Amino acid sequence: MKIIIGQPRLEQQLLQLEAELKQYPEADILLYPEGYLNQNVEEASRLAAAYGTMIVSGHRRLDERPKDRSIIINKAGETVLEKAKYTTAVVVKEQEWTIGSLLCDELVLQGFRNENIGRVDIIMHSIGVGMFSEEQYTEWIEKARQMAIQNQCFVMGTSHADGSYRDSEISIPIAYCIAPDGQVVLASRNDTRTRLIVLDKGNTADIYRGVPEHDVNIQVIPSK
Numbered sequence: 001m002k003i004i005i006g007q008p009r010l011e012q013q014l015l016q017l018e019a020e021l022k023q024y025p026e027a028d029i030l031l032y033p034e035g036y037l038n039q040n041v042e043e044a045s046r047l048a049a050a051y052g053t054m055i056v057s058g059h060r061r062l063d064e065r066p067k068d069r070s071i072i073i074n075k076a077g078e079t080v081l082e083k084a085k086y087t088t089a090v091v092v093k094e095q096e097w098t099i100g101s102l103l104c105d106e107l108v109l110q111g112f113r114n115e116n117i118g119r120v121d122i123i124m125h126s127i128g129v130g131m132f133s134e135e136q137y138t139e140w141i142e143k144a145r146q147m148a149i150q151n152q153c154f155v156m157g158t159s160h161a162d163g164s165y166r167d168s169e170i171s172i173p174i175a176y177c178i179a180p181d182g183q184v185v186l187a188s189r190n191d192t193r194t195r196l197i198v199l200d201k202g203n204t205a206d207i208y209r210g211v212p213e214h215d216v217n218i219q220v221i222p223s224k
Contacts, residue, residue, distance in 0.1 A: 049077030125157030
């Protein structure tokens with residue numbers, strides 16, 4: 001499984017998304033921030049199908065409350081998951097991986113909750129803008145680490161490269177990836193390079209059988 005973790009700038013179109021799909025044609029999944037797609041779901045679906053890459057992100061329905069939705073579009077351009085913020089977790093399957101999603105502060109306000117799901121392999125966390133303090137950055141990484149251990153799954157997240165929370169003068173762009181045993185594979189702050197995460201399904205399964213963490217094949221490849 002090859003996963004792009006991108007930290008785009010806020011924009012009205014999907015120019016950065018398409019550029020990254022072109023740059024990483026081998027990718028299975030593109031993880032992008034909360035709200036990045038705006039009202040461009042139809043265009044995102046076209047791009048997912050054109051490049052054969054699943055897109056995990058968020059969009060907005062401005063006439064509804066809550067307006068924010070997590071969304072997963074599969075490689076055929078079909079919306080296979082759409083969930084309003086602060087509602088019960090749901091999952092989809094891609095290449096034998098069970099994948100769930102979180103939006104921004106769902107991480108700390110409710111976690112990943114649905115006792116009917118069973119095991120999940122990856123939780124993908126789309127964050128809106130950067131952290132408003134170093135303390136928040138530390139708290140969210142630790143919350144994600146605890147979630148990975150509790151669910152015995154990978155947890156990975158990303159925010160936009162710009163923008164700030166309300167009127168905060170501080171905005172720390174964040175991207176991370178945590179292994180099922182709580183190992184912090186990636187914890188990026190103020191470094192908005194795109195990362196390619198490569199997971200080996202055969203090796204990651206070993207972690208559920210108590211194999212030490214160093215036997216798990218996880219690669220993190222930053223863009224140049």
